[in-house]
Amino acid sequence: MKRLYETMYILRPDLNDQDTDAAIAKYQTILQNNGAEPITIQHRGKRRLAYDIKKHREGIYIQMNFSAEPRTVEEMEKVMRLGEEVIRYLTIKLDPEAIVDVALAEDAPELATASAVAE
Numbered sequence: 001m002k003r004l005y006e007t008m009y010i011l012r013p014d015l016n017d018q019d020t021d022a023a024i025a026k027y028q029t030i031l032q033n034n035g036a037e038p039i040t041i042q043h044r045g046k047r048r049l050a051y052d053i054k055k056h057r058e059g060i061y062i063q064m065n066f067s068a069e070p071r072t073v074e075e076m077e078k079v080m081r082l083g084e085e086v087i088r089y090l091t092i093k094l095d096p097e098a099i100v101d102v103a104l105a106e107d108a109p110e111l112a113t114a115s116a117v118a119e
Contacts, residue, residue, distance in 0.1 A: 002035075002067045004096055009080060009089035010059035013046055020060055023085045027064070030076045036068035053087045065094075 011023055024041060031039055044061035053059065073091050080086045 002069055004067050004094040005065070005073055005091055006094055007064045007066075007073075007076070007089060007091040009062050009064075010049070010053070010087050011062065011085050012054075012087055013056055013058040013060060015060065015085060019085070023083075024062055026083075027076060027080070030079055031064070031066055031068060031072060034068065034072035034075055036066045036072050038066065040065040056087055059087055 007027075009027070011020060015023065020043075024043070028039055028041060042063040044063060046058055046060050048058050049056065077089065077091060080089045
């Protein structure tokens with residue numbers, strides 16, 4: 001059964017734009033080859049880390065949202081763990097009801113507030 005996931009990963013800050021794009025494409029391809037759909041990718045840019053990770057003070061943040069089988073996430077995380085370019089990653093399973101509530105709040109804030117009060 002497909003579930004909704006969000007993966008945030010941090011790439012090494014010393015990667016150039018071409019290497020960064022190649023790493024993003026690599027993980028997107030892994031998801032696509034294993035049946036994930038639709039895949040939304042947000043490049044959050046280079047940011048300072050809260051603490052040093054593998055002797056890096058900064059990292060390039062990438063966020064992916066997708067729907068996939070749990071085994072697909074396991075496969076992608078295995079490749080991230082073995083890869084040199086990723087210094088940290090985290091995947092969370094999203095609650096579909098929470099996504100609907102957020103969409104309502106963005107489209108009509110007064111409706112989302114009214115439904116929250118009614119509950």
